[in-house]
Amino acid sequence: MGFFKKLKETISRQTESVTEKFKTGLEKTRNSFSEKVNDLVARYRKVDEDFFEELEEILIGADVGVNTVMDLIDELKFEAQKRNIQETKDLQEVISEKLVDIYNEAGETSPALNMQENGLTVILFVGVNGVGKTTTIGKLAHKFKQEGKSVLLAAGDTFRAGAIDQLEVWGERVGVEVIKQGEGSDPAAVMYDAVQAAKARKVDVLLCDTAGRLQNKVNLMNELEKVKRVIEREIPGAPHEVLQVIDATTGQNGLQQAKTFGEVTDVTGIVLTKLDGTAKGGIVIAIRKELNVPVKFVGLGEKMDDLQEFDASQFVYGLFGDVLEGTEE
Structure with a gap:
């Protein structure tokens, strides 16, 4: 059980609380996918x-994506022949291995945030x-504050009623100021205004909210480009990250949203x-x-610290943890 053993060793070097969050947060997927x-x-x-x-149907049902599933099945068939795997139980390890490989080898982009040291x-x-x-934004502000960083929030969603108030509530909870104007x-x-305030106060991180933009609203997409231009003009090279937030429960629709946003902004x-x-x-x-864009954070619950940095090994462990616990050293 070479890969399982290696995966268990990788997990053991990470904090138990993070491992538990992934296992708990992925319980619904694990109960559906792993049991099948x-x-x-x-x-x-x-x-x-x-x-x-049948494995192909299970993977598609778990929203792994048709194109990805086809590639994965081809790779599994190749590995089964190459390693002379005859029994299905010996293929479980290969499935886990290939899921990690797909994630880690999908591209050169880094899963770590592009944080400016100075x-x-x-x-x-x-x-x-x-979504x-x-x-x-509120949870990430909390994370940065816990790391000792100073944070400022920008209420850029001026279209949705109550959006500014909602961000202010999070600002009060976390203890950071919100730069805003009227709806x-x-x-x-x-x-x-937010960039000027952040520079004047020498804060470490500026988190910028924007309006929820529908894919077919060209004018709103153009507004997003304008926002980016203003930020870049004031701070060359910024924004340092453009994070798209997707609701995992929307499945393939979320994937389509990501494709559309990727066409409009980086x-x-x-x-x-x-x-x-x-x-x-x-x-x-x-x-x-399919997008060659890394998942940088995942929401695994409602608590403030349930927004976790994504880790492919923790993800696969969260899916197959029960199987792994039963493997021998």
Whole structure:
């Protein structure tokens, strides 16, 4: 059990609390996906074409994505032949291994945030309404404060009623100031004020909210480009991250949102919220494989510290933890 053993060793070097959060947060996906795989392995003792066809259906059902699933099945068939794997139980380890490989080998982009060692780091958040953008900003502000960084929030969503108030509530909870104007104000003007305030106060991180933009609203997409231009003019090289927030429970629709935003702006990373609320956590793999954009954070619960940096090993462990616990050293 070489890969399982290696994965367990990797997990053991990380904090137990993080491992537990991933296992708990992925419970719905694990109960659906892993149980189906385990049942499949129990019913098909030998690796054959029927086994792969059913495995393909299970993976597609977990929202791993059709294109990604086809590639994965081809790789599994190749590995089964190459390693002379005859029994299905011996293929479980290979499935886990390939899921990690798909994520880690999908591209050159880094899963780590592009933080500026000296000076201000500007992070812009984009995404449609209702995906948890404002909540994500609040939780990330909390994370940065816990790390000893000074943080400022920019209320750039001036369209949605109550959006500014919602961000202010998070600002009070976390203990950071919110730079704002009135509802209906020019978002680019808000960003200008926020950047000036951040520079004057020498804060470490500026987190910028934006309006939830529907894919077919060209004028709103143009507004987003204007916001980016204002930020870049004031701080060359900024924004240092453009994070798209996606609701994991929307599945393939979230993948389509990501594709659309990627055509309009340079999305550098994904924040996948409500991963604990879906049985289709395979969307993580589909996003990475099909978009070549890393998932940088995942929402694994409602608590302030349930926004976790994404880790492919923890993700696979969260899916197959029960199987791994039963493996021998």
